[in-house]
Amino acid sequence: MGDEVVISKRMRACSHGGTYSVNPRLVRLDYSSSINPLGAPRKAITAIKTNTSSLAQNYPDPECRGLKKSLSRYLGIDPEWISVGNGAIEVIYWFVQAAFVKGRVVIPAPTFCEYELASEKAGAEVTFVPLHDLELEADQVIEKARGADAVFLCNPNNPTGILATKQIMKILENVDSSTRILLDECFIELADNPNANTMIEQISEFDNLVILRSLTKSFGLAGLRVGYGVCNPALAKKLSANKIPWNVNGLAQVAGVAALLERRYLSKARTLVKKERKFLHDNIDKLKSFRPLRSDSNYFLVHLQGRNSTQFRDRLLKKTGVLVRDCSTFTGMGTQYIRLAVKMHRENMLLLKALEAFDHND
Ligand SMILES: Cc1ncc(COP(=O)(O)O)c(C=O)c1O
Secondary structure, eight states, X not given: OTTOEEEOSOOOOOOOOSGGGSOGGGOSEEOSSOOOTTOSOHHHHHHHHHHHHHHHTSOOOTTOHHHHHHHHHHHTSOGGGEXXXXXXXXXXXXXXXXXXXXXXEEEEESSOTHHHXXXXXXTOEEEEEEOBTTBOOHHHHHHHTTTOSEEEEESSOTTTXXXXXXXXXXXXXXXXXXXXXXXXXXXXXXSSOHHHHOOGGGGGGOTTEEEEEESTTTTSOTTTOOEEEEOOHHHHHHHTTTOOTTOSOHHHHHHHHHHTTOHHHHHHHHHHHHHHHHHHHHHHHTSSSOEEOOOSSSXXXXXXXXXXXXXXXXXXXXXXXXXXXXXXXXXXOOSSEXXXXXXXXXXXXXXXXXXXXXXXXO
């Protein structure tokens, strides 16, 4: 059984970061949500402003045809392969509820907690496969996936920020095609070398694969709620069988279309993330009380060297207004890690100042 952990039909805590995870009035700087540091693209905001009065009073296109066309161009994939949801979160729940998940699912740990929460709500048993030194164990996942309904994978993983593309390819090639795989790439456009790490180009090779994407992180549109799944049209039909009509509002649809035109915006964000991640990593590493971990993405873990992460988050917030992600609610993560987003240089300086205050005075 190795390091396997089975949690049977028992609801676990699943919480998120963000301003509303604490008293919002205390938050001056949110380092708990890992959104594109450049914010929403200007074209998306202009599209919202220009279209507000016409779209507010009309029903949106229930099929999101314009947005699917834009996503199709953006991904180089036919529109029938794309299912648009109210955020990626809706697609996760579709995946679970479309009868893809009944008996047992396999989830590496730690990872994004909604996979386990949605599966447990559907009555499934979850087999966790612990990461080893925060790396994905492909062979373990393949072994545990035998007879499972579904496997959930996240690349880059949340909360580690680490890409595991080789291991994921191995899993895709070795898991039986009767087991459905949800591969969450919601952060991949802000990670290093997205084109070399995404499975979008290989999607037609795997009939059991749904790739999950979102405009939340990549295009800084968290409040608008636009996510999508990519899979073959037969699977797509099953995936969105329970979709409610008008699930994506009209302003979100036009903002999405406008955002996808801003190709340079993503490469600019990636350059900034890489530079600022190194800046934060190098400077946090100089402090006694914090050990930053390597990451390929726009967020990274920090080990607190003996401190409790929930208490640390609360004390830092109260004293400095900086909110960090307490990772103790991730299954298998323990109580000594926080996750930090990578933001603009000016904000990162303020974060460092806040951490420094706790290095010397706490
Ligand atoms: C890995 C991962 N996938 C999906 C989501 C949900 O994305 P969305 O805002 O598009 O629903 C999150 C949100 O934090 C996430 O961390």
